[in-house]
Amino acid sequence: MDGTNTLSFESKLQQLLDRVDNGIDKSEGSIIYDALAPIAMQLWIEESKFRSILEQAFAVTAEGRFLDLIAKDYGLERTPAAAAMVELAFTGIVNAVIPDGTSVGIENSDISFATIGDAVIGSGGRTTVMARCKQAGAIGNVNADTIRLLFDPVKDIWTVNNSRPASGGLNQEPDEALRGRILYQKRNPEHGGTESDYKRWALSVTGVTYAEALNCNRGLGTVDVVVGADADIERVCGEVRRLIELKKPLGVDVIVKPVIPELMTVKAKVVGLSESAAKNAVYGYLRTVDIGGTIYLSKIVAALITAGAADAVILLPKENLQLPIDRSLQAEVIIV
Known part of the structure; x- marks a missing residue:
């Protein structure tokens, strides 16, 4: 049922009134008007419900669990949420052990990460270890230089930090993405x-x-x-x-x-913005570049200016970069 052809409550009420003999008072407030108004309202409500139910039968309009049911007809399932991963750098006394599952987090935030596997501080007083966010979803894709808290105090471990943003955190597949996969199968x-x-x-x-x-x-x-x-x-x-x-x-x-990661260095000279804030601004833009997409230098500058930089010059790369259709961007950002 096309919503454009659905009568409003007022139109339905008028339809009912039109069936009443013109010799009877049908003006607003009359007995017949007051008697038919609730009926027209209920008819309108029921039709709206029916229209909503009917729309759930088609992939182009279905939502939520109804879209999941349509997906199952095509052998598809909604992709579940995934937790973000991040590389952490720990400093401390040489040979100090960081146990598997050590909890770290962010100041003034409930987001926390747990290390994966044991790690040992090396001869330089430093080591790196991967960690997984304890909360599934994009919420775990935190910015660089934000994970600084040791929730589980570890003997002889001094600091923790993430020099790169966390990545891979994925919310449950949204309706539009699942709808796109269903329609691709159908078409x-x-x-x-x-x-x-x-x-x-x-x-x-x-x-x-x-x-x-x-x-x-x-x-x-x-x-x-x-x-x-x-x-x-x-x-x-x-x-x-x-x-x-x-x-x-x-x-x-x-x-x-x-998809093959395309390694690239983005080097920028920035005025009026801290190094960490500038890095996060650049990484924020680069995360929007899809597989096979184009990295525009002007958009990197725009991201920095929007973040509060007084001026910005991109030193590397020298020109816009078009990724091949089998490449995704994996960039290192350097701010000078």
Whole structure:
């Protein structure tokens, strides 16, 4: 039922009044008007409910659990939330041990991280160890130089810090992303092994956020499927590989590989902004660059100015950078 054709409460009431003999007083406040008004209101409410229920039957309008049910019809599932990861640098006395699961956090925040595996302070009085956010979701993608608190005091350990932002924190797949995967399945039926088929098969795997098929990339009869995922990429690639092996035409040599990190150094001269604030501003922009996207120097400068810099000059790279369709950005930011 198209919402544009749905009558308003007033229109429904008028329809009911039009069925009453004109010889009877139908003006507002009359007996017949007051008797029909609640009926018109209830009819309007029930129709609105029916329209809402009907919209949940279609992928383009369904939401929440109803969209999940439609996804199941196509063998899809909503990608669950994932926890952010971060590299932490600890300082302390040489040979001091940082136990697995050591809790660290951020001042004036409930966000906390736990180290993964034991670590030992090296000869330079420093060591690094990976940590996972205790709260799943994008909330764990904290800025650089923010994790400074040791919640679990460890003997002979002095400081902790993260020189780079935490990454990989992923909220539960939103409706629009799941809807996009469903509609891609609906609108791209299988054709026996075309490029769109390989992309279709890859996107049907829970956790895949990006997929591209490169036909004949290694010669005739070969297909390279590039897969992106916000978490657990090796497991996701494995599932894509198993699915494609079941569906691909005989004789086709298929490789499934993760998106390749494109290493890049961003070096900027900034006036009027602290180093940590400038780094976070640049990283904030770079996180918006998608796989195969373009890094614009002007947008880096704009991000710094917006963050409060009086002036900014990008020293590296020298020009805008277009990422290939199988590359994601992994940048190091240097502020001078």
